[in-house]
Amino acid sequence: MLVLNNVALFGYIVPFLYVIYILRFPVTGNRSVLLISSFLLGLFVDIFSNTGGVHAVASVTMAYSRPLFLKTSFGISYEYNVVKIIEMPLGGIITYVLGAVFVHHFILFSLEVFSLSQWALVLKSTLFSALFSSLLILISFILFGSKKR
Amino acid sequence: MQQLINFFIRKRHFLLFCVLVLLGLFFTFQSRSYHSGKYLSAANGISGTLFSWTSGISDYLNLKTQNELLQIENSQLREAVGNVNSIFQSQASQSTLWGGVDYIPARVINNNYSRTKNYLTIKGGEKLGIQTSMGVVSPNGILGITDKTSSGYATVLSILNTQSSINAKLTKSNHFGTLQWDTRDPNIVQLVDVQRLAPLAIGDSIVTGGRSTIFPAGIPIGAIESYELDQSGNYYVVQIxxxxxxxxxxxxxxxxxxDAAEIQELEETIPDEE
Structure with missing residues (x-):
């Protein structure tokens, strides 16, 4: 986080890598634990960036809607098919990461800007930051996942 | 009753989700109201310590540029000392109206500039006499206004924050305007509500107006990059x-x-007629 605050040097794109935790949480893990821990994670980020609770809300929403993205990316019976998310086909992983990160970033930027007149700014930030975050997350998936394959 | 309990068990994830989102929204709106939400800010002890630790590293890497800046400041100060005598003889400068202004040294340990509401964290807090609503400047110009303070640290509402609005004026003609930021570029801010009669020229410098109890008059801000009339056609919007x-x-x-406290106290006695 302390490092990533400074990554915004390239233009206005701010990547949020901490959502990797929510993405990689075990598929069969306890859902309440995921919800509470992602709330605390988001709140932790908020404390460091003076944003009140916007990261917390975005993270919880992302954690809650995670099964939806798992379903669309890996099929309805994902709970039986998916052992480790990293070991799934790349196409599925990309859909999963993009979908979830878009939801997270959209809620994050809408709450942070919080004005209807600035909708263009919200959409622009969401689009570019989400693409950039997703790219970094996918790279880290490949970097840290290859050993176990 | 049994059905009700079953309902809660079935929907427990959704209920937990709702509770957490409401809690998060509560924190969000609390932090939005100016000067509240003290306990969840970068001014608290834990994050303050961490920030000063990381800034220790980045300070070291920045030493060269910072040294150059300090040298420039030193030379400016020497120049100022040389000029002081002549100023005293000619006319009373505007800052003497305030009966001397104290400058408390502090150091920026965390800096945001990529969001719409940016804050800085500085090392230096209540122990050194830093309180809420004090102006913060760097050797080159203004940075913002202190927001929350703890004993050792303070957060600063940066001029790169959509909530910031600071009184400023043209150096040449004393026409006033309000300094705002449109979030597009961290090095460009906007001066709005400048009378269309004001004589503007690209490259003119802008300084603080001195119409507040936060900044004295004449602190440098920036130079005019471009300007145009706003939609009403009566006021300029100046890019700085x-x-x-x-x-x-x-x-x-x-x-x-x-005299800030004294002036504010005096102004509060004026009945608000709006």
């Missing part, structure tokens, strides 16, 4: 290139106006 590089900050000074 900041003298400060807001992406590279180190030493800072917090301005303590000795």
């Amino acid at each position: 290139k900041l003298f400060n590089d807001m992406t590279n900050l180190g030493p800072a000074y917090v301005i303590k106006m000795p």
Whole structure:
């Protein structure tokens, strides 16, 4: 986080890598634990960036809607098919990461800007930051996942 | 009753989700109201300590540029000392109206410039006499206004924050305007509500107006980059290139106006007629 605050040097794109935790949480893990821990994670980020609770809300929403993205990316019976998310086909992983990160970033930027007149700014930030975050997350998936394959 | 309990068990994830989202929204709106939500801010002890630790590393890497800046400041100060005598002889400068302004040295340890509501964290808090609503400047120009303070640290509402609005004027003609930021570029801010009669020229410098108890008059802000009339056609919107590089900050000074409390107290006695 302390490092990533400074990554915004390239233009206005701010990547949020901490959502990797929510993405990689075990598929069969306890859902309440995921919800509470992602709330605390988001709140932790908020404390460091003076944003009140916007990261917390975005993270919880992302954690809650995670099964939806798992379903669309890996099929309805994902709970039986998916052992480790990293070991799934790349196409599925990309859909999963993009979908979830878009939801997270959209809620994050809408709450942070919080004005209807600035909708263009919200959409622009969401689009570019989400693409950039997703790219970094996918790279880290490949970097840290290859050993176990 | 059994059905009700079953309902809660079935929907427990959704209920937990709702509770957490409401809690998060509560924190969000609390932090939005100015000067509240003290306990969840970068001014608290834990994050303050961490920030000063990381800034220790980045300070070291920045030493060269910061040294150059300090040298420039030193030379300016020497120049100022040389000029002081002549100023005293000719006319009373505007800052003497305030009966001397205190500059409390502080250091920027965390800096945001990529959001719409940016804050800085400085090392230096209540122990040094830093309080809420004091101006913060760097050797090159203004940075913002202190927001929350703890004993050792303070957060600063940066001029790169959509909530910031600071009184400023043209150096040449004393026409006033309000300094705002449109979030597009961290080195460009906007001066709005400038009378269309004001004589503007690209490259003219902008300084603080001195119409507040936060900044004394005449602190440099930036130079005019371009200007145009707003939609009503009566006021200019002026794009200003900041003298400060807001992406590279180190030493800072917090301005303590000795009469600020007295003036505010006096102004509060005026009945609000709006």
